[in-house]
Amino acid sequence: MDRPPLLSRAPRGFSVLGLVLFVAAVAALWAFPSFVKKPYVLHMGVVLFLAIIQGQAWNVVGGYAGQYSVGHAAYFGIGAYVTTMLLELNKIAPWIGIWAAIAAAVALSLVIGSITFRLRGPYFVLASISVAEIIRLAALHFKDFTRGAEGFLLSDIPALKIGATEIEFFTKRPFYFAALGLAVITIVANYLVQHSKLGYYFQAIREDQDAAHSLGINPAFYKNVALAISAAFTAWAGGFYAMFVKFIDPNTVFGLDVSVQFVLICIIGGIGTILGPVIGAMVLVPLSEVLRNPKGLVQLGILSSDSGFVRFVEANLSNAHLLVYGILVVIVILFAPEGVLGVIRRIAARVRRTAARGRTEPAATA
Amino acid sequence: MQSVISGILVGGVYALIGIGLTIIFGVMRIINFAQGELLMLGMYATWIVFSWLGIDPFLSIVITAPLLFLWGAFLQKTIINRVLNALPQNQILLTIGLGLIMSNSIMLAFTSDYRILTTSYSSSSFSVGGISISQPLLYAFLITAAITGALYWFLLKTDTGQAIRATAQDRDAAQLMGINVKAMSVLAFGLGSALAGVAGALISPTYYIFPQVGSAFTLKAFVIVVLGGMGSVIGATLGGLIIGVTESLSAVYIASGLKELVTFVLFLGLLLFKPSGLLGKTRA
Numbered sequence: 149m150d151r152p153p154l155l156s157r158a159p160r161g162f163s164v165l166g167l168v169l170f171v172a173a174v175a176a177l178w179a180f181p182s183f184v185k186k187p188y189v190l191h192m193g194v195v196l197f198l199a200i201i202q203g204q205a206w207n208v209v210g211g212y213a214g215q216y217s218v219g220h221a222a223y224f225g226i227g228a229y230v231t232t233m234l235l236e237l238n239k240i241a242p243w244i245g246i247w248a249a250i251a252a253a254v255a256l257s258l259v260i261g262s263i264t265f266r267l268r269g270p271y272f273v274l275a276s277i278s279v280a281e282i283i284r285l286a287a288l289h290f291k292d293f294t295r296g297a298e299g300f301l302l303s304d305i306p307a308l309k310i311g312a313t314e315i316e317f318f319t320k321r322p323f324y325f326a327a328l329g330l331a332v333i334t335i336v337a338n339y340l341v342q343h344s345k346l347g348y349y350f351q352a353i354r355e356d357q358d359a360a361h362s363l364g365i366n367p368a369f370y371k372n373v374a375l376a377i378s379a380a381f382t383a384w385a386g387g388f389y390a391m392f393v394k395f396i397d398p399n400t401v402f403g404l405d406v407s408v409q410f411v412l413i414c415i416i417g418g419i420g421t422i423l424g425p426v427i428g429a430m431v432l433v434p435l436s437e438v439l440r441n442p443k444g445l446v447q448l449g450i451l452s453s454d455s456g457f458v459r460f461v462e463a464n465l466s467n468a469h470l471l472v473y474g475i476l477v478v479i480v481i482l483f484a485p486e487g488v489l490g491v492i493r494r495i496a497a498r499v500r501r502t503a504a505r506g507r508t509e510p511a512a513t514a
Numbered sequence: 515m516q517s518v519i520s521g522i523l524v525g526g527v528y529a530l531i532g533i534g535l536t537i538i539f540g541v542m543r544i545i546n547f548a549q550g551e552l553l554m555l556g557m558y559a560t561w562i563v564f565s566w567l568g569i570d571p572f573l574s575i576v577i578t579a580p581l582l583f584l585w586g587a588f589l590q591k592t593i594i595n596r597v598l599n600a601l602p603q604n605q606i607l608l609t610i611g612l613g614l615i616m617s618n619s620i621m622l623a624f625t626s627d628y629r630i631l632t633t634s635y636s637s638s639s640f641s642v643g644g645i646s647i648s649q650p651l652l653y654a655f656l657i658t659a660a661i662t663g664a665l666y667w668f669l670l671k672t673d674t675g676q677a678i679r680a681t682a683q684d685r686d687a688a689q690l691m692g693i694n695v696k697a698m699s700v701l702a703f704g705l706g707s708a709l710a711g712v713a714g715a716l717i718s719p720t721y722y723i724f725p726q727v728g729s730a731f732t733l734k735a736f737v738i739v740v741l742g743g744m745g746s747v748i749g750a751t752l753g754g755l756i757i758g759v760t761e762s763l764s765a766v767y768i769a770s771g772l773k774e775l776v777t778f779v780l781f782l783g784l785l786l787f788k789p790s791g792l793l794g795k796t797r798a
Contacts (some may be wrong), residue, residue, distance in 0.1 A: 177723055204723075216603040267785055268547050270602045274736055275785050278778045281733060285778070289771040404729055408610055416609060471618035477611030481604050 188444040190320035199329035203413035204426025205381035211420035213374035214354025219276030220410040223253040225381040225401035227386025253383030261372040284402035299397025417488030523651040525758020526658040532738035532750035534709030538680035541702035542747035548613035550732030556714025586707025620757040621725040654716035
């Protein structure tokens with residue numbers, strides 16, 4: 149089958165401009181809550197950073213290694229459940245529990261990978277979905293262990309003591325900083341992976357698994373490595389999600405739409421790039437959050453509480469917000485299969501070409 | 515024995531969903547992830563016809579089938595057709611997206627409430643030699659058998675059926691032979707949707723009807739199709755029966771909450787050892 153060209157065939161080298169922009173953006177986001185204190189905005193920020201982490205995590209195995217897992221809810225849910233159960237049942241604080249969650253997800257990924265990576269293309273996609281479904285059904289069934297469909301409602305998260313300072317986790321603010329920090333770490337880690345020998349191996353497998361194999365790259369092994377890295381960050385996101393939302397049940401963390409969301413963030417932005425998931429999250433999160441909770445716009449003063457839009461969305465769309473996911477997927481795949489980033493690059497290239505022609509033309513006529 | 519019989523009855527309807535999926539895959543090489551949602555549309559169509567017009571669900575298939583055929587043909591012509599040469603992953607995502615649109619639109623229109631369609635025979639059953647056979651399931655099975663038989667006849671004996679099979683075997687060669695491959699794709703998608711719709715109609719007296727009911731059936735349809743060998747109609751029939759019996763037996767001997775889990779484990783095992791399916795030819 150013909151492969152349409154993917155982005156970032158050869159990642160460009162270290163860019164000073166990129167680094168400066170990245171640091172500036174992070175600094176601006178770090179200072180942001182000092183100026184804007186509205187809980188809804190901070191909430192949106194947390195959800196956005198979480199989506200970026202999810203997208204970057206999926207990108208490692210889906211984008212670089214080219215293995216379209218539609219079962220990432222398995223690792224997300226394990227992250228959420230292990231962190232939650234350690235806190236609720238054993239009083240282990242989440243910043244310790246999360247490491248156990250990551251270890252569990254990585255262990256699971258090695259098992260899943262060794263089973264599913266023997267399959268290719270659509271068969272791999274189907275297998276990845278089945279694994280997540282098996283875990284969801286098991287979580288629903290074994291009630292003694294997981295509380296089944298009832299799920300876990302989290303009590304308060306203990307304060308984090310660093311030296312003399314105590315950080316509480318009652319308001320949105322600490323979650324905002326924590327999510328931003330985790331997102332930055334994830335992005336940097338992704339950049340390092342992409343530009344390492346490992347990243348080149350992943351991309352070689354993505355482009356042509358058999359050719360990579362003949363060059364001495366063991367596809368099964370490196371696909372597993374990619375999945376393990378991806379699972380680690382996914383569990384990280386899952387654990388954080390559980391602490392932030394304070395409620396988990398099998399359907400909300402192991403469901404198929406959770407897995408689809410991972411892919412969607414990358415597809416919308418642009419698969420296999422650092423910037424792609426960031427853009428994807430920036431498109432997806434505001435849309436779905438506004439539809440899920442249009443009252444937020446009232447809180448921001450953008451709309452009045454009796455506005456027709458708010459009433460319409462609340463009455464009709466708030467329990468059907470996945471409709472937006474569906475419409476977005478269809479639009480992106482039909483009209484911009486390389487994502488928003490791809491469209492931007494295409495336009496930029498055209499502009500550059502016209503500019504170049506503008507420069508050379510006078511010389512040609514002279 | 516009791517559970518084997520009821521497994522076979524349910525398996526017949528499963529086979530219908532699987533056959534629809536396998537025809538679509540055979541002709542278009544596209545894995546339709548919205549198959550369960552098409553079934554869900556069939557259930558809602560049946561429910562509407564039943565509760566508004568009082569038409570029996572088993573009779574309503576003369577309405578649901580053409581309706582779903584048109585809808586499927588429309589989807590193929592306007593949307594699916596554009597991704598015929600795209601990456602299989604993108605095709606899968608596109609159909610997942612279409613499924614989300616269908617289930618959430620139904621949710622907007624009908625809310626997420628569970629609906630039940632109760633007929634006079636919904637809970638009655640025959641008793642044959644100590645084995646009780648649920649009436650609605652038996653009717654559903656008989657209709658399924660009739661439709662499957664008609665479908666075989668159509669695919670084997672009619673010109674159009676042969677054109678569909680030729681397209682499934684080799685798209686390019688079929689085109690060279692003067693077969694309108696595009697029309698065959700529309701026909702195949704319409705047919706696949708109609709079969710899902712019929713299956714939806716047939717199970718509506720025995721299942722809850724709600725917008726999200728589809729995704730479980732989509733996954734089940736895949737298990738059935740992969741089990742039988744992608745693209746094989748006989749394989750899908752066999753796969754449906756096997757899954758029906760497996761579910762029924764594991765509900766009795768393991769736990770009813772785990773019957774689907776057992777199915778998936780079986781599926782994974784099969785994928786590993788014989789990804790081409792029980793009747794499929796080994797193909798890369």
